[in-house]
Amino acid sequence: MKKTASAPPQSAASPTPPAPESSEAASAEGSTTVRYAPLSADEIPQLKELYRQMLTIRRIEEACAKAYAQGKMGGFLHLGIGQESVCVGALAALRAEDYVIATYREHGHCIAKAGASLDVCKAVMAELLGKATGISKGFGGSMHLFDQKTRFLGGYGIVGGHVPLAAGVAYASKYRNLPEVTLCFFGDGSANQGAFFEGLSLAGLWKLPVVFICENNQYSMGTPLYRTLAVEDVTERAAGFAIERDRFNGDDVLEVQRRIGAAVERARKDHVPTLIEVETYRFRGHSISDPGNYRSKDEIEQWKKRDAVIIARDRLVASVGEDEIVSLEAHIKAVVQEAVRFAEQSPPANPADIWTSVYAQPGTDPRKM
Numbered sequence: 001m002k003k004t005a006s007a008p009p010q011s012a013a014s015p016t017p018p019a020p021e022s023s024e025a026a027s028a029e030g031s032t033t034v035r036y037a038p039l040s041a042d043e044i045p046q047l048k049e050l051y052r053q054m055l056t057i058r059r060i061e062e063a064c065a066k067a068y069a070q071g072k073m074g075g076f077l078h079l080g081i082g083q084e085s086v087c088v089g090a091l092a093a094l095r096a097e098d099y100v101i102a103t104y105r106e107h108g109h110c111i112a113k114a115g116a117s118l119d120v121c122k123a124v125m126a127e128l129l130g131k132a133t134g135i136s137k138g139f140g141g142s143m144h145l146f147d148q149k150t151r152f153l154g155g156y157g158i159v160g161g162h163v164p165l166a167a168g169v170a171y172a173s174k175y176r177n178l179p180e181v182t183l184c185f186f187g188d189g190s191a192n193q194g195a196f197f198e199g200l201s202l203a204g205l206w207k208l209p210v211v212f213i214c215e216n217n218q219y220s221m222g223t224p225l226y227r228t229l230a231v232e233d234v235t236e237r238a239a240g241f242a243i244e245r246d247r248f249n250g251d252d253v254l255e256v257q258r259r260i261g262a263a264v265e266r267a268r269k270d271h272v273p274t275l276i277e278v279e280t281y282r283f284r285g286h287s288i289s290d291p292g293n294y295r296s297k298d299e300i301e302q303w304k305k306r307d308a309v310i311i312a313r314d315r316l317v318a319s320v321g322e323d324e325i326v327s328l329e330a331h332i333k334a335v336v337q338e339a340v341r342f343a344e345q346s347p348p349a350n351p352a353d354i355w356t357s358v359y360a361q362p363g364t365d366p367r368k369m
């Protein structure tokens with residue numbers, strides 16, 4: 001596994017990544033120039049499953065972009081293409097009973113919490129198309145996915161506003177003496193919001209079983225980090241709240257799982273919160289309407305050489321051969337096609353159902369909701 005975790009130097013021009021080690025490896029989508037140790041026997045099936053989830057999420061996101069361009073989808077759409085290793089690696093470290101809260105760029109997190117199954121892909125795609133079969137019955141849309149079964153507690157549109165909610169969920173687990181952990185994902189733009197500091201303050205004060213994960217994709221919407229952060233390292237803020245911290249890049253999904261897994265177990269066993277910053281990059285604009293003119297094509301191409309999806313594929317091909325991976329990719333293609341077909345053929349959201357999400361039925365026990 002790759003051991004380095006340095007962040008790219010920032011300049012007023014663009015956040016260009018450092019040159020990785022030489023040893024170019026080709027793949028179906030491009031090439032990387034990163035060298036990794038051969039996979040062990042135990043790592044091969046582990047990485048194969050993580051690759052399946054990452055590629056499924058990417059193909060779903062690409063299908064969303066296509067549907068939006070065809071006028072089949074409306075509202076906001078924030079794609080996570082390029083950031084798949086963060087949510088997939090992190091959620092692979094969880095148990096089924098653990099909770100996840102994310103931002104409005106949460107399609108991948110919702111899918112990964114359910115193991116990137118066909119059912120969740122269908123439900124997410126239907127939600128994005130505003131259909132009654134959607135995971136939020138067609139009323140949430142892209143920014144407000146929610147899955148009670150998997151304890152994915154939603155995407156939130158208020159930047160940083162969900163961080164205290166994550167602390168509240170973790171407090172509930174600790175209060176009930178349950179061995180549950182909450183993961184809270186947010187972008188670097190949240191790190192300057194007041195609610196962010198409030199959430200960390202409560203977590204540190206009450207020693208809550210929560211892990212805060214900053215997905216640092218180098219931009220707050222279209223604003224580069226050097227214009228928003230006086231201190232580049234977001235995790236330095238952990239010292240003010242007596243919580244643990246870690247910082248690394250998201251190039252290797254196995255490393256993401258290992259590093260976040262350590263924080264998860266620390267939270268579960270010792271009730272010690274952690275602030276983690278994972279360096280990543282989004283290949284598309286902030287939202288579907290953002291052409292991304294604030295960054296150069298060369299910058300994007302440099303980051304694509306560190307694409308975690310391609311890196312995972314290259315390592316797998318080197319271990320098990322091309323044929324096995326091509327077969328897996330064909331299966332993923334079929335899953336995504338079925339999800340799109342299901343969503344397009346599903347009935348639209350029923351306006352009468354909106355009240356069922358506003359008022360509880362008489363006699364409802366809130367403890368069982």
